[in-house]
Amino acid sequence: MQQINRPRRLRSTASIRDMVAETSLEGVILSIQFLFAKARNQTQPIATMPGQLRLSLDELIKRIPGWQSCGLTSFALFPKIPDSLKNSRASECLNPNRFLPQTIQRLKDKFPDITLITDVALDPYSSDGHDGIVSKGEILNDETVEILAQMAVVQAQAGADFVAPSDMMDGRVRAIRKALDSASLQKTGILAYSAKYASAFYGPFRDALESAPRHGDKKTYQMDPRNSREALREVKLDLHEGADMVMVKPALSYLDVIAKVKQISTVPVAAYNVSGEYSMVKAAASLGMIDETKVMVEILTSIRRAGADVILTYHAPEMAGWLRSSGS
Numbered sequence: 001m002q003q004i005n006r007p008r009r010l011r012s013t014a015s016i017r018d019m020v021a022e023t024s025l026e027g028v029i030l031s032i033q034f035l036f037a038k039a040r041n042q043t044q045p046i047a048t049m050p051g052q053l054r055l056s057l058d059e060l061i062k063r064i065p066g067w068q069s070c071g072l073t074s075f076a077l078f079p080k081i082p083d084s085l086k087n088s089r090a091s092e093c094l095n096p097n098r099f100l101p102q103t104i105q106r107l108k109d110k111f112p113d114i115t116l117i118t119d120v121a122l123d124p125y126s127s128d129g130h131d132g133i134v135s136k137g138e139i140l141n142d143e144t145v146e147i148l149a150q151m152a153v154v155q156a157q158a159g160a161d162f163v164a165p166s167d168m169m170d171g172r173v174r175a176i177r178k179a180l181d182s183a184s185l186q187k188t189g190i191l192a193y194s195a196k197y198a199s200a201f202y203g204p205f206r207d208a209l210e211s212a213p214r215h216g217d218k219k220t221y222q223m224d225p226r227n228s229r230e231a232l233r234e235v236k237l238d239l240h241e242g243a244d245m246v247m248v249k250p251a252l253s254y255l256d257v258i259a260k261v262k263q264i265s266t267v268p269v270a271a272y273n274v275s276g277e278y279s280m281v282k283a284a285a286s287l288g289m290i291d292e293t294k295v296m297v298e299i300l301t302s303i304r305r306a307g308a309d310v311i312l313t314y315h316a317p318e319m320a321g322w323l324r325s326s327g328s
């Protein structure tokens, strides 16, 4: 049969497929790690996130060289704060002598080449489990932003390379940039969670940190999943306010948003492959319903193809191992 166009020619061998591949995951995967405060020699599984552990700092230090050798050099840290240190002002987040700042310092002393990204939001420290200060059921914006800016300075002074506001308060990127610059922390970058949706996919993460809202939901600050034009507005504001990178979160149900953001962003676009997306893969695999590795690679490839320049994922160690072994 005479046929001029045969797209299958470019798919006919592995070598040709590799030659024409448009997307690669090499070097774009960032790792996420949950940390225990204070404990030593401790690892604790997270029931709703099979394969993920809460680690004490010494356990994290033991694992980093192995990850570095697979090419994982960037880590987003989430501390699990004991209930006894939580209060309605989340004041523990500003304590420079405490767990997270000391952890950052220790890690940067031991591994000067790694990139550390720390979360700026009140929920792990708040007895209300909200990302901002709560007053009469309302999440206060400007009062929260003031605290977030100080929190970012504490983390940056300890050595964080990027502070990552995940709170979705209005105007926080500008306030954080100003506070960092006033404290001579010009080198610290801001990875802004710009289009962060009020998502049910965060459930397992909230188990991991025991940080679920004690009342209400996050819909007055996180975005409505029905919207994408609004994501562009958020991104433009964050760019204007000085974000060094912008992020879309979650990733998998929001590939369209990633693609749209990529079109307008003048800085790298990050995507956060969140806890619920990870746990669904693990659960389906444990029931023998899917091939876990293939599904992981396909999901992360799709996020990259949609336009993500970097991907934060709990699959990072497995993915980095796969990239290494497949030699791609």
Ligand code: PBG
Binding pocket: 119, 121, 122, 123, 131, 166, 167, 201, 202, 203, 204, 205, 206, 218, 273, 274, 275, 276
């Ligand atoms: C909170 C925060 C959340 C996640 C990262 N930072 C949860 C939330 O907004 O309730 C979720 C990450 C995940 O599900 O993997 N500031």
